[in-house]
Amino acid sequence: MPELPEVEVVRRGLAEHVVGRQVTSVEVLHPRAVRRHLAGSTDVVGRITGHTLGAARRRGKYLWLELESDSDSTDGSTDGEGPTEAVLAHLGMSGQMLVADQATPPQKHLRVLFSFADGGPQLRFVDQRTFGGLSVESLVAAGSPVDLLPAPIAHIARDPMDPAFDAEAVVTAVRNRRTVIKRALLDQSLVSGIGNIYADEALWRAGLHGAHPTASLTRGAVHAVLASATEVMAEALRQGGTSFDALYVNVNGNSGYFDRSLNVYGRQDRPCRRCGTPIRREPFMNRSSYSCPKCQSR
DNA sequence: ATGACCACCTGCGAGC
DNA sequence: TGCTCGCAGGTGGTCA
Numbered sequence: 001m002p003e004l005p006e007v008e009v010v011r012r013g014l015a016e017h018v019v020g021r022q023v024t025s026v027e028v029l030h031p032r033a034v035r036r037h038l039a040g041s042t043d044v045v046g047r048i049t050g051h052t053l054g055a056a057r058r059r060g061k062y063l064w065l066e067l068e069s070d071s072d073s074t075d076g077s078t079d080g081e082g083p084t085e086a087v088l089a090h091l092g093m094s095g096q097m098l099v100a101d102q103a104t105p106p107q108k109h110l111r112v113l114f115s116f117a118d119g120g121p122q123l124r125f126v127d128q129r130t131f132g133g134l135s136v137e138s139l140v141a142a143g144s145p146v147d148l149l150p151a152p153i154a155h156i157a158r159d160p161m162d163p164a165f166d167a168e169a170v171v172t173a174v175r176n177r178r179t180v181i182k183r184a185l186l187d188q189s190l191v192s193g194i195g196n197i198y199a200d201e202a203l204w205r206a207g208l209h210g211a212h213p214t215a216s217l218t219r220g221a222v223h224a225v226l227a228s229a230t231e232v233m234a235e236a237l238r239q240g241g242t243s244f245d246a247l248y249v250n251v252n253g254n255s256g257y258f259d260r261s262l263n264v265y266g267r268q269d270r271p272c273r274r275c276g277t278p279i280r281r282e283p284f285m286n287r288s289s290y291s292c293p294k295c296q297s298r
Numbered sequence: 299a300t301g302a303c304c305a306c307c308t309g310c311g312a313g314c
Numbered sequence: 315t316g317c318t319c320g321c322a323g324g325t326g327g328t329c330a
Contacts, residue, residue: 002323032307058325061324093324109308131324179301181302188325195323245310248323259310265323286304 002091003062004159004193004290005247006248006256007243010097011063013251014056017099022052022117026158033111033125036152037133037135047136049084054083060159064088064150067136085138086214088150092131098124098243099251126248128153149154159193160230171222176216181217181225182210182289194229197242197265200290202229211287217238264290 027049028034037044054066066083076197089097099121106113107126112134114123125134137150147166148168149156153276158165170191174184174188185189185199194202203210205228208221236242244266249255259266263273268281272292282289 007324082305090321090325093322127307128309129322131307177300183301186324197323243324244323285302285326 002093002225002248003198003233003236003242003260004061004161005198005236006160006243007058007061007063007193008237009250010091010254011056011058013099014063014097017114017121017251018123019056019113020052020121021074023048023050023114024117024141025049025113025115026111028111029113030111030130032130033127033136036133037176044134044136046055051086057086059147059149059153059162060188061195062153062156064137066139070269071088081181082148083139085136086150087134088152089134090127091127092127092133094128094178095132096124096126096135096247096249096253097127097251098249098253100124103194105154118273135262143148144154156188157190157192160191160226160233161193165191167223167226173229174222175217175219175227179215180210180215180285181208181212181214181222185210185229186285191226191229193233195261196287196289198229198233198236200265201232201263202226204290204292205232205295207297209291209296210284211298216266228242262291266290 020216026045028045031041034041051067054068064086066086068083069081092149095191100213101121107124108129110124111127112125137152139148140151141153142149143155163278173190176182177184182199182203185194202225206225208225236258239258241248242258243249243255244259264279267279269278275294277292277294279290280293
């Protein structure tokens with residue numbers, strides 16, 4: 001479930017179903033699922049087993065589950081020690097986090113399986129294409145205001161749902177890039193959470209073509225496209241995210257409905273919902289861009 | 299130091 | 315029926 005709304009749907013599901021539960025076993029069924037964890041799968045298993053899962057957090061398309069330290073879980077009095085490590089997850093193109101009863105047969109692409117001390121539903125990382133993965137990372141203080149982030153994602157910019165998102169600073173950074181606006185929207189070090197679907201939808205709403213050079217856009221135009229991205233992702237989140245098929249589902253395996261509300265993505269040759277002109281598909285960075293030839297100026 | 303490309307995977311539908 | 319091709323929500327390493 002790649003883009004921000006879909007990942008947020010998963011984060012909420014994890015917060016509801018696995019936070020506060022103690023992990024008794026972790027099984028890595030495919031080594032590629034933990035390839036980002038350089039110390040290897042035995043180390044991943046050892047660092048998670050026995051810990052209680054703390055808060056479920058997200059930045060952009062990354063999400064992580066804090067691991068409560070032994071002192072947190074054993075002694076009730078806080079001595080100022082918070083979590084120092086977290087299970088970092090990225091869903092890639094096809095990753096799913098599913099909460100499933102032990103009796104549920106293993107999914108075809110089940111990669112990592114977590115079981116809990118309470119004997120309740122398992123957490124299953126399922127990933128057809130294996131572009132996603134899990135790793136255990138130390139938490140580091142980063143940014144201003146300071147956030148506690150898994151070390152490998154300290155370079156990921158705040159997303160538009162972050163209370164500390166600084167739109168003015170992002171507008172400046174975007175306009176300083178010597179590239180085109182769609183590339184900038186997809187650059188997770190400028191603004192995170194936006195992927196191919198929501199970039200195209202935001203550009204359509206703002207009436208801009210993705211090939212527009214950032215340096216030639218006014219501050220107001222960049223603001224407008226960022227605001228459009230924020231709006232479209234918020235609307236998608238309200239509808240449970242976008243899914244065209246069973247690959248993009250929440251922790252209970254259910255799809256969202258935002259695909260019905262898309263205005264351009266995947267609508268090649270169908271009429272623009274604003275002016276009726278057939279939507280155009282163009283190759284872009286080895287993938288596709290969709291736009292209205294009439295209402296998105298180049 | 300930036301910006302652009304391509305590899306990393308599996309599965310599905312279209313076309314032959 | 316079955317093959318090959320193109321395509322899919324993303325990210326990084328590497329090259330210029």
